[in-house]
Amino acid sequence: MTRGGALPAVLAVDSGGSGLRAVLAVRGEPFGAPLASKEPVRTGPRGIDAGHLLEQLLPMARRLMAAAGVDGLGAVAVGAAGLATLGAELRAELPSALKRELGVRRLALAADAVTAYAGALGHQPGAVIAAGTGMIAIGTDLTSWRRADGWGHLLGDCGGGAWIGRAGLEAALRAFDGRRGGSTALLERAEGMFGPVSDLPGKLYPRTDRPAVLASFAPEVAACAGRDPVAADILRAAARHMAESAAAVCPADGEAQVAVTGGLFKMGDALLAPLGEELAEQLPHARRVPAAGDPVDGALRIAVDLANDELALPRDQRMLYVVTEKTD
Amino acid sequence: MTRGGALPAVLAVDSGGSGLRAVLAVRGEPFGAPLASKEPVRTGPRGIDAGHLLEQLLPMARRLMAAAGVDGLGAVAVGAAGLATLGAELRAELPSALKRELGVRRLALAADAVTAYAGALGHQPGAVIAAGTGMIAIGTDLTSWRRADGWGHLLGDCGGGAWIGRAGLEAALRAFDGRRGGSTALLERAEGMFGPVSDLPGKLYPRTDRPAVLASFAPEVAACAGRDPVAADILRAAARHMAESAAAVCPADGEAQVAVTGGLFKMGDALLAPLGEELAEQLPHARRVPAAGDPVDGALRIAVDLANDELALPRDQRMLYVVTEKTD
Numbered sequence: 001m002t003r004g005g006a007l008p009a010v011l012a013v014d015s016g017g018s019g020l021r022a023v024l025a026v027r028g029e030p031f032g033a034p035l036a037s038k039e040p041v042r043t044g045p046r047g048i049d050a051g052h053l054l055e056q057l058l059p060m061a062r063r064l065m066a067a068a069g070v071d072g073l074g075a076v077a078v079g080a081a082g083l084a085t086l087g088a089e090l091r092a093e094l095p096s097a098l099k100r101e102l103g104v105r106r107l108a109l110a111a112d113a114v115t116a117y118a119g120a121l122g123h124q125p126g127a128v129i130a131a132g133t134g135m136i137a138i139g140t141d142l143t144s145w146r147r148a149d150g151w152g153h154l155l156g157d158c159g160g161g162a163w164i165g166r167a168g169l170e171a172a173l174r175a176f177d178g179r180r181g182g183s184t185a186l187l188e189r190a191e192g193m194f195g196p197v198s199d200l201p202g203k204l205y206p207r208t209d210r211p212a213v214l215a216s217f218a219p220e221v222a223a224c225a226g227r228d229p230v231a232a233d234i235l236r237a238a239a240r241h242m243a244e245s246a247a248a249v250c251p252a253d254g255e256a257q258v259a260v261t262g263g264l265f266k267m268g269d270a271l272l273a274p275l276g277e278e279l280a281e282q283l284p285h286a287r288r289v290p291a292a293g294d295p296v297d298g299a300l301r302i303a304v305d306l307a308n309d310e311l312a313l314p315r316d317q318r319m320l321y322v323v324t325e326k327t328d
Numbered sequence: 329m330t331r332g333g334a335l336p337a338v339l340a341v342d343s344g345g346s347g348l349r350a351v352l353a354v355r356g357e358p359f360g361a362p363l364a365s366k367e368p369v370r371t372g373p374r375g376i377d378a379g380h381l382l383e384q385l386l387p388m389a390r391r392l393m394a395a396a397g398v399d400g401l402g403a404v405a406v407g408a409a410g411l412a413t414l415g416a417e418l419r420a421e422l423p424s425a426l427k428r429e430l431g432v433r434r435l436a437l438a439a440d441a442v443t444a445y446a447g448a449l450g451h452q453p454g455a456v457i458a459a460g461t462g463m464i465a466i467g468t469d470l471t472s473w474r475r476a477d478g479w480g481h482l483l484g485d486c487g488g489g490a491w492i493g494r495a496g497l498e499a500a501l502r503a504f505d506g507r508r509g510g511s512t513a514l515l516e517r518a519e520g521m522f523g524p525v526s527d528l529p530g531k532l533y534p535r536t537d538r539p540a541v542l543a544s545f546a547p548e549v550a551a552c553a554g555r556d557p558v559a560a561d562i563l564r565a566a567a568r569h570m571a572e573s574a575a576a577v578c579p580a581d582g583e584a585q586v587a588v589t590g591g592l593f594k595m596g597d598a599l600l601a602p603l604g605e606e607l608a609e610q611l612p613h614a615r616r617v618p619a620a621g622d623p624v625d626g627a628l629r630i631a632v633d634l635a636n637d638e639l640a641l642p643r644d645q646r647m648l649y650v651v652t653e654k655t656d
Contacts, residue, residue: 210482
């Protein structure tokens with residue numbers, strides 16, 4: 001499979017808001033520590049900047065290959081945030097560039113939701129809720145992909161970190177104003193975190209990372225949920241929204257599984273308990289399972305399966321774009 | 329009252345997101361057409377830029393005074409968006425500058441919510457809901473001001489134009505995804521207005537006028553409300569939020585009146601009918617009255633009352649800041 005024919009190594013890459021991570025696997029097992037850049041790949045007028053991604057990726061790949069003593073890659077899988085809508089340049093330029101620079105003949109470009117799915121459920125049919133600052137649900141019957149939400153903090157991402165934090169801050173300001181639906185517990189938390197709330201608009205609106213600022217308040221909502229009914233209602237509504245998205249993408253029949261993945265679920269039972277109830281109500285046929293791994297594990301799984309001609313997940317230009325070239 | 333002693337003229341100014349408007353009144357009646365600039369007054373690191381406001385205002389004031397044949401002003405009232413939080417430089421510089429340049433000895437600096445109130449209810453106690461892209465409620469018992477919401481499109485402005493439009497677009501995208509709570513009628517409207525909704529995030533998020541883009545969809549929600557229950561529910565929720573804000577600021581006893589003002593109410597009964605019901609439920613003691621006038625009328629009312637020593641509205645540094653100097 002590899003040019004040297006010695007070791008069936010693959011490379012898995014995750015490109016997201018916090019930078020690029022790359023992992024090499026030999027015989028299906030990660031080899032050594034992953035490498036990470038701290039700089040997110042730029043998005044330009046033509047979408048995700050292929051040149052900027054390669055600038056970061058190629059030196060990492062060469063270092064990982066040298067450390068493992070491999071001289072070829074059976075496959076590369078790149079998971080990238082924004083691929084579905086901003087991936088045209090990656091699709092156009094990565095296959096030839098990776099072939100030229102690293103001899104890669106099998107390449108998968110996957111939306112970050114797809115690597116999240118593959119990491120959580122492998123190639124089982126079902127639905128995965130991926131939630132951090134944002135929120136998206138992705139599902140497949142192994143014939144095609146479906147996605148729901150993931151529209152960003154103004155149009156959706158309902159139930160994600162920014163959504164929960166925003167709702168919590170609104171409840172804090174309702175208490176400040178004396179409006180219905182306010183929470184003095186959340187007002188105290190907001191003042192503790194941001195200072196006097198009358199200054200909050202001036203602190204939030206000029207920032208370019210507004211969704212992250214909003215999401216930073218989500219753990220405070222979770223911390224209040226045990227004793228504050230307003231905070232508990234926010235998390236219940238978040239859980240309902242997430243389950244609605246999962247229900248929209250989950251196969252209706254068969255052996256559907258459902259899993260959750262992403263940093264938002266670190267808040268634990270305050271969110272997971274109502275989410276379990278909402279999933280049981282809205283997706284009674286789907287079996288709830290723990291996520292097997294994270295998006296890097298998912299990219300690795302895709303790369304290994306692609307190298308072994310065993311990729312069972314549906315191919316699709318926007319979600320999982322695969323370029324293969326027959327080896328001699 | 330005026331330096332010439334001939335005509336008790338006053339000047340009213342409204343500074344907002346679409347620029348500056350100035351009206352001269354003689355004997356309490358507007359004289360000639362108002363003058364308007366198209367450029368909003370800049371906000372700098374020290375808040376609303378007093379120099380930029382004066383650059384626009386002084387030539388307008390001189391033109392209006394020359395046209396009316398007056399050589400002095402009994403009072404000036406300036407209503408300014410953002411005064412409460414961004415008005416420090418205006419409070420520091422406008423009194424001396426207007427005295428030096430125009431001989432002004434009585435000046436009122438009012439938050440735009442206060443001119444909206446004065447325009448709608450004059451000096452009656454009560455509450456006013458002012459809604460356009462944003463939403464704020466302001467109320468007074470004639471002793472002090474109370475305000476509720478007006479926190480901007482991410483933290484509140486619940487029920488305003490951006491809030492309604494955002495909720496409508498979320499419902500459109502729910503229909504697109506096949507999620508619960510979707511509206512195919514709103515999806516059609518969204519596609520008619522913005523094109524394929526899959527491109528909507530790329531069109532919305534890079535803009536700097538995101539609240540205005542969201543608010544531009546509010547009339548489409550109103551247009552669907554007669555036959556689409558999701559759209560009707562959005563307007564009902566908007567009405568409930570607005571009434572909640574009004575209830576938080578309206579005096580609980582006495583002869584409280586409640587009025588609505590602002591461009592959002594051009595959408596008519598689709599919003600006004602549920603708002604009437606919510607006000608009746610949440611503020612049963614307040615008498616609903618039509619707004620007597622708009623914020624420019626309110627600034628004019630404040631200027632005339634100030635010139636005549638009859639200003640009955642409560643003074644307050646952030647809401648209605650008044651500087652008077654005894655005339656000889």
